[in-house]
Amino acid sequence: MDVNLLFKIAAVGILVTVIGQVLKHSGREEHAFLVSLAGLIIVLFWIVPYIYDLFDKIKHLFSL
Known part of the structure; x- marks a missing residue:
């Protein structure tokens, strides 16, 4: 897993939180x-x- 994915998820979380708070207060x-x-x-x-x-990978590991 790439570290950039974690940063993108965090950015979306922060952005959604800010927009959500602004919309709730309005x-x-x-x-x-x-x-x-x-x-x-x-x-x-x-x-x-x-x-x-x-x-x-789990399926391949246990040969299912």
Whole structure:
């Protein structure tokens, strides 16, 4: 796993938190929820290939 991926995830987390707080304080809690959901989906798209590789390596290790 690359260290840049961790920095990208942290940047998305900080950005989503700031935008979410601004939206909550302005009374748009639905939009804040959608921003949080979008951030989660973006991070999941980055993480899923690594999870797939992990399960593939475990499967290969135990020869399943």
